[in-house]
Amino acid sequence: MSKVITSQHGQRTSELAMRILGPAGIDGSEPRRTTGYLIGRGITIAGGTTEVGKNVIAERILGLPRGPLVR
Secondary structure (H helix, E strand, C coil), X not given: CHHHHHHHHHXXXXXXXXXXXXXXXXXXXXXXXXXXXXXXXXXXXXXCCHHHHHHHHHHHCCCCCCCCCCC
């Protein structure tokens, strides 16, 4: 559960930073922020997508049934 929350929070935070920076976020004048934004995107995929994490939470914690396509 913490993976889902942490990855979503990191992604939203870096998106806000990029919005605040505007063009400076992509022209290279703020390389740490740009790198953080790109790494944050990759981490959400590498750690397992958010949708998969939410499915695991639904099945294990909430006790919901698996999807109809899963056998």
